[in-house]
Amino acid sequence: MRKITGSLLLALSSVFALSACSSTGDRSGYVVEDRTPEALYADARQAMELGNFTKASQVLEALDSRYPFGPHKTQVQLDLIYAYYKLDDSASALANVDRFIRLNPTHPDIDYVYYMRGLVNMQADSYLFHDMLGIDRTDRDPSNAVAAFRDFETLVKSYPNSRYAPDAQRRMIMLKNRLAEFSLKVAEYYVTMEAWVGAANRAQQVLETYPGTPATERALEIMITSYDELGQEAMRDHSVSVLKATFPDNRVASRY
Numbered sequence: 001m002r003k004i005t006g007s008l009l010l011a012l013s014s015v016f017a018l019s020a021c022s023s024t025g026d027r028s029g030y031v032v033e034d035r036t037p038e039a040l041y042a043d044a045r046q047a048m049e050l051g052n053f054t055k056a057s058q059v060l061e062a063l064d065s066r067y068p069f070g071p072h073k074t075q076v077q078l079d080l081i082y083a084y085y086k087l088d089d090s091a092s093a094l095a096n097v098d099r100f101i102r103l104n105p106t107h108p109d110i111d112y113v114y115y116m117r118g119l120v121n122m123q124a125d126s127y128l129f130h131d132m133l134g135i136d137r138t139d140r141d142p143s144n145a146v147a148a149f150r151d152f153e154t155l156v157k158s159y160p161n162s163r164y165a166p167d168a169q170r171r172m173i174m175l176k177n178r179l180a181e182f183s184l185k186v187a188e189y190y191v192t193m194e195a196w197v198g199a200a201n202r203a204q205q206v207l208e209t210y211p212g213t214p215a216t217e218r219a220l221e222i223m224i225t226s227y228d229e230l231g232q233e234a235m236r237d238h239s240v241s242v243l244k245a246t247f248p249d250n251r252v253a254s255r256y
Contacts, residue, residue, distance in 0.1 A: 118151035180210035
């Protein structure tokens with residue numbers, strides 16, 4: 001296990017403190033003044049430009065509740081989504097995304113809202129401290145990754161000319177690889193348990209659902225081993241031929 005140095009521990013403690021503030025949405029100690037909607041929105045925008053998303057979210061929340069039909073009502077909702085995203089407040093961000101889509105299904109910026117929902121779900125799937133320490137946690141619950149993939153897929157299919165579509169497509173590739181790795185981890189677990197039917201089926205799922213991902217090579221190896229253990233020679237030989245054709249330098253394939 002990698003040794004954690006004193007400097008890294010100090011850095012982590014600082015990041016943990018910042019994360020705690022953002023994730024809990026601690027907005028105590030600041031009272032939003034009773035001002036016109038124009039003045040409050042100017043305050044919110046200034047706070048966002050300065051990176052003070054805690055203050056910005058509180059002012060925007062006040063605007064949203066005090067002036068629900070004000071001149072900036074839809075922009076306030078859009079800014080709230082972004083502010084919550086920056087605060088890593090996934091629950092609030094997703095709640096506001098869903099509300100916006102429900103109330104403004106034909107809004108000109110609806111593509112941006114779907115894009116933000118994908119970003120929020122993708123953010124909820126990641127874990128900063130595992131990444132910082134180089135810990136592989138591809139075995140964690142993939143539900144947020146699945147949701148993010150669907151959000152980006154909706155954006156790309158429904159709004160192919162959106163300015164956010166190219167980045168959404170890139171993120172879909174990343175998410176596809178992440179989901180393939182999760183299925184591969186499940187297949188590996190079945191191998192350790194010598195549950196060969198489960199291992200073969202899960203590895204087959206990687207090939208069928210996530211073709212072209214880096215996980216497919218190992219999935220084919222698991223299928224070969226599993227079918228060998230099950231005495232399914234025809235299925236084993238077919239998997240060997242696919243592995244040889246796709247990955248000719250593979251060591252497992254060279255044994256057959």
